[in-house]
Amino acid sequence: MRKSFYAVFGRGQGNNGSSVEREVNDAAQAEAELHTAASEQAEALLDPPEVLADVAVLVVHDPADESLAEQLIDAIKPRLSVPVRTGSLAAEAEQEAKYAEVALLLVSKKLEENWELIEAVAKILPNSLVPILIDEAMGNTKDWMGALAWYISDDLFINFCKPTKDAADWVMSEAVAAKGRAVGAPGRRSFHVFLSHEWGKDKWVHKMAIELALRLRDHDIDVWLDAQQVSGSIHGSMADGIDSSTVFLVLATKGYMEKINKGDRSDNCLKEFQYAGNKRFDSIVVAALEEDMTKAATGWTGRFQLALTRQEPVNLSECSNGTFSDEAIESLANAVCMRIATPKASSDLTPLMRDIYPRLNPCSSEAWAKGKAENFTLGTRSWIIDEFCDWYNKKLSAVFILVGDGGVGKSVIMAELCHRGGALKTNPRSQKDRQPISVAAYHFFRHDDGTAASPAEAILSIAWQLCLTVPHFPEELDQVNFEGLREKTLSDLFKTIIINPATKLGPDQMRQVVVLDALDECSKSDDVLTKVIRTWKDVMPPWLSLVVSTRPEGEIQRGITNNSLDSKVLELKDEENFRDIEKHIEHLLCDMKDTVDQKDVASCAKILSQRSEGLFLWASFLPETLNRMKEEKQGGVLTLQDISHKDAIPNGLGGMFEEYFERLRDKMGGEDAYQSLLTPIVAAREPLSVE
Structure with a gap:
């Protein structure tokens, strides 16, 4: 030519x-x-390698990406000992996947829209999907949507936008690693913890990570550490480690945070962090290695702070001579064990729910509610729970409010209601203890936690929980515009993500309730009362009711009265209330065999219940008070005579607090030091930070 x-x-x-x-x-x-x-x-x-890979590969692509698929096939075919299979239509790809060991998914905008194709392959080869980027516009995995985000939502893709020899080598390396993950690579085992960390200057962080792994092993916690576990493909080893570990542990330093915030996609810390954010978002523990990193509110910034916004770091910053104290290791081990024991929140999520979760970014009251539920004593509060159930079964009204003074035990009752209603998973109890009431969602307001006190965060959390408990709610919620949700007024937010989706569902939904605890601790309780609680019966479908607990504070009490809302008042002097406290105290004393003479337990409980003045919160101070009395006695357990002495244990919360402050004054060495401590606390307009 x-x-x-x-x-x-x-x-x-x-x-x-x-x-x-x-x-x-x-x-x-x-x-x-x-x-x-x-x-x-x-x-x-x-140019073929000396040894051909024995991997049955399926190249999956959207029909629009045919030419790019051919380039990839031409690049890897000489490196394989078996023919390459292809699939661009769902039925065809599903059939081909049955004869393949690894699926290479060519990630493009077109593939993202092709749900059926991705799911057809994923249900056959769920553990051996390798994302191959062929569209630069899809470079940010956080923007992936639908089935693509659900099945391969990680940052460990191979970039084949420029088909070079190196890119082809990476593809083959990951294909072999994926085959190993699917069939169980030799020596692969499960770990309790994947330890993510930077190496630091002169490898100081890495040295501390090694010590940490060894110390945690003493607590029977097996740790995945890069220095010991990486072999072959780095990406494959990291993915394997995170997938086979129950908890993702971040060893937080400024250097690590900078790597995450900088967003360098070639950095392995960022890759681990993002991969774990998708795969282990409900199983992350943060350990702060530097003092500044112990302060989540002020020391964390950028995407690091955003991704870990509700994490409470374990303090490992106080290490002497390059080693951790036993107390610090104990604290970390406890945090890890608690996370291991927590059921996976993502286990039943559909691809659509996985897509909705980061858009709502909801907070959770689960840990707080579980703590309250653990304080519940079986056999108590049945008269209140029965009244709830009677209201629920007779469908008397859309809203029920439990009113009681602070310290009477409302939050414990609400937590128990959530447990019995199936929304809060706690330690197994007798099924006879369960009542026919179903709780769809709950939120516990807390005045000392800005997020938990926010009414907007409560609404977002409830919307997310309704996705988990109400059939077809996620599909209706997916239709709304998620932009600027937290900037909306409470009325608009309530309407957008709860009222509108709920009212579009049919009337044949199972009857359930939403629980709001401690309305008085909400940062804008008047707003919640007027824009959510008062309007609930008019705007919400009849199959979803509302249960609220609150103190009898001015505007709240007037709102209940003026709107004729069903309510139950917990009276401190109620005989049944005193009976419950007596039973609760008796339970406490039975657990203090080394402190209280067990033959006197029933009589002691009766005396102490009267001194409680009807407040369960008072009883929470008892263990510390009784242990101190035993120390002062210097010999023998406490008897009925010791406890019945009129000055032995103060009456009511006022008496408890007065005694506490008197001891604090003596401990501080006098009135001047005592006044200098209390003055700023009393003068502060809001709770002061312990920092």
Whole structure:
């Protein structure tokens, strides 16, 4: 072709023929050199290795990406000992996947929209999907949507946008690693913890990580650590480690946080962090190695803070001579064990729910509610729970409010209601203890926690829980615009993510309730009362009711009365209330065999219940008070005579607090030091930070 072109071009040029001939010859030579370079590059891509990989590969792509799929196949085919299979239609890909060991998914905008194709392959090869990026616009995995985000929502993709030899090598490396993950690579085992950390200057952080892994092993906690576990593909080893570990432990330093916030996609810390954020978002523990990193509110910034916004770090910053104290390790081990014991929140999530969760970014009252539920004493509060159930079963109204003074035990009752209603998973109890009431969602307001006190966060949390408990609610919620949710007014937010989706569902939904505890501790309780509680019966479907607990504070009490809302008042002097406290105290004393004479337990409980003045909170101070009395007695357990002495244990919360502050004053060495401590606390307009 080139010769004939030259011949035609060279004829009829007259005396200038030789000059033109040289120009054409130079052009032809340059073209030949370019062709040779291109051929060498193609040959390099196709240059087979000495040992062919024994992996049955399926290349999955949207029909629109056919040409790019062919490039990938041409690049990897010479490296395989078996033919490459392809699939671009759901039925075809599902059939081909049955004969494959690894699926290479060519990630593009078109593939993201092709739910059926992704799911057809994923249900056959769920553990051996390898994302291959062929569209630069899809480079940010946080923007992935739908089935793509659900099945391969990680940052460990291979970039094949420029099909070089290195890219082809990476594809093959990950394909082999994926096969190993699917069939169980030799020596692979499960771990309790994946330890993510930077190495730090002179490897100081890495050295501390090694010590940490060894110390946790003493607590029977097996740790995945890069220095010990990485082999073969780095990406594959990291993914394997996170997938086979129950907890993702972040060893937080400023350097680590900077790596996350900088967003360098080649950095392994960021890759681990993002992969774990998708796979282990409900199983993360943070250990702060530097003092500044112990202060989540002020020391954390950027995407690091956003991703870990509700994490409470374990303080490992106080280490002497390059080693951790036993107390610090104990604290970390306890945090890890608690996280291991917590059921996975993501275990039953659909791809759509996985897509909704980061858009809502909801807070959770679960840990707080569990703590309250653990304080519940079986056999108490049945008269209140029965009244709830009677209201629930008779469908008397849309809203029920439990009113009681602070310390009477409302939050424990609400937590128990959530437990009995199936929304709060606590330690197993007798099924006879369960009542026919179903709780769809709950939120516990807390005045000392800005997030938990926020009415907007409560609404977002409830919307997320309704996704988990109400059939088809996620599909309706997915129709709303999630932009700027936290900037909306409470009325708009309530309408957008709860009222509208709920009212679009049919009337045949199972009857359930939403629980709101401690309305008086909400940062804008008047707003919640007027824009949520008062309007609930008019705007919400009849199958979803509301249960609220609160103190009898001015505006709240007037709102209950003026709107004729069903309510139950917990009277401190109620005989049944005193009976419950007596039973609760008796239970406490039975657990203090080394402190209280067990033959006197019933009589002591009766005396102490009267001194409680009807407040369960008073009883929470008893263990410390009784243990101190035993120490002061210097010999023998406490008897009925010790406890019945009128000055032995103060009456009511006022008496307890007075005694506490008197001891604090003595401990501080006098009135002046005592006043200097209390003055700023009393003068503060809001609770002061312990920092």
